[in-house]
Amino acid sequence: MKTASITFLKSAFVFLVISLGSFLFGTASATCTQANLTGTWYAMGVSGDTYWDEMTETDRCKVVISSTGAVTSGSSCNIRDQRGLYTLRIASGTMHVTTACAVSGSLRLCGNSACTVSAIFTIQYGQMTRDKESFPLLGYKSADPDVVFIYEAVKQ
Known part of the structure; x- marks a missing residue:
């Protein structure tokens, strides 16, 4: 049970990092002058x-x-x-x-x-x-x- 929770947390963390990175990259590319x-x-x-x-x-x-x-x-x-x-x-x-x-x-x-x-x-x-x-x-x-x-x- 503990191993499954750690695996889930790792997967959730990786998903969060990828999602946040995509959001930040998308926001940065939208900067206008x-x-x-x-x-x-x-x-x-x-x-x-x-x-x-x-x-x-x-x-x-x-x-x-x-x-x-x-x-x-x-x-x-x-x-x-x-x-x-x-x-x-x-x-x-x-x-x-x-x-x-x-x-x-x-x-x-x-x-x-x-x-x-x-x-x-x-x-x-x-x-x-x-x-x-x-x-x-x-x-x-x-x-x-x-x-x-x-x-x-x-x-x-």
């Missing part, structure tokens, strides 16, 4: 007004992020809704990633060429994957939080 976010990302998903129960837009955005987290020129969104297909320029914004791979930031989209009509969209939740090649994100329009977006971003 701003460099992981730098580059060109394509985000696709849906957006709409949750107050009116209308998720009527499909969106595809190209977001170019500098090493400092600034959203740079060449960033835009193609929007399809009941009015048709149109493009909105992303005039400015910032995006950052924590060491735990949480993505945050905001984007200012222009409704016209002079950007006198614009809206700021805030990323509420984002989580970069372990391979650092994609991240799902959820956000809202800052002036009207009922307007939300749900995207998946993929690095080019």
Whole structure:
């Protein structure tokens, strides 16, 4: 009986060490830096007004992020809704990633060429994957939080 208990304890200890090692290795490999976010990302998903129960837009955005987290020129969104297909320029914004791979930031989209009509969209939740090649994100329009977006971003 005593030998069986010792064998069980040894097996349990080995299992615990292997499990803990796998957990620590997995956690270590998930560490992110701003460099992981730098580059060109394509985000696709849906957006709409949750107050009116209308998720009527499909969106595809190209977001170019500098090493400092600034959203740079060449960033835009193609929007399809009941009015048709149109493009909105992303005039400015910032995006950052924590060491735990949480993505945050905001984007200012222009409704016209002079950007006198614009809206700021805030990323509420984002989580970069372990391979650092994609991240799902959820956000809202800052002036009207009922307007939300749900995207998946993929690095080019």
